Amino acid sequence: MFETLTVPTNHRTELLDLTSQVQQVVHKSGVSEGLCHVFVPHTTAAVTINESADPAVKADILMVLNKIISDQEPYRHQEGNSPAHLKSSIIGCQITVLVSKGRLVLGTWQGIFFCEFDGPRSRRLHVKVVAG
Ligand code: ZN
Secondary structure (H helix, E strand, O other), X not given: OOEEEEEEOOOOOEEEEOHHHHHHHHHHHOOOOEEEEEEOOOOOEEEEEEEOOXXXXXXXXXXXXXXXXXXXXXXXXXXXXXXXXXXXXXXXXXXXXXXXXXEEOOOOOEEXXXXXXXXXXXXXXXXXXXXO
């Protein structure tokens, strides 16, 4: 079994800090030592770990992604959201975090971010906690 979090997004592109929600899933699982796997079942969204202390970091990530992946390329995908597909593949759709003493093992400044690249929408995030 795994848990699915619902993630409502508010903007075309944004990074949402979901560290506490993922930590809650770890807590509910009862797993003390193991792994937490987080998977995004979407082709225009992603998940990443980065600094959660300064919100300017996520703004900088989005600024540069939006700069290097232009809306103005002669994309062949007719849906009009090719930049979002590219950003999704560059950042990736899954992460794994160690769990110890019932807590996610993250660095002091690290947080888990859901990355929206084609919002706003209602998104999902699958979380599986495995003991070991
Ligand atoms: Zn598309």
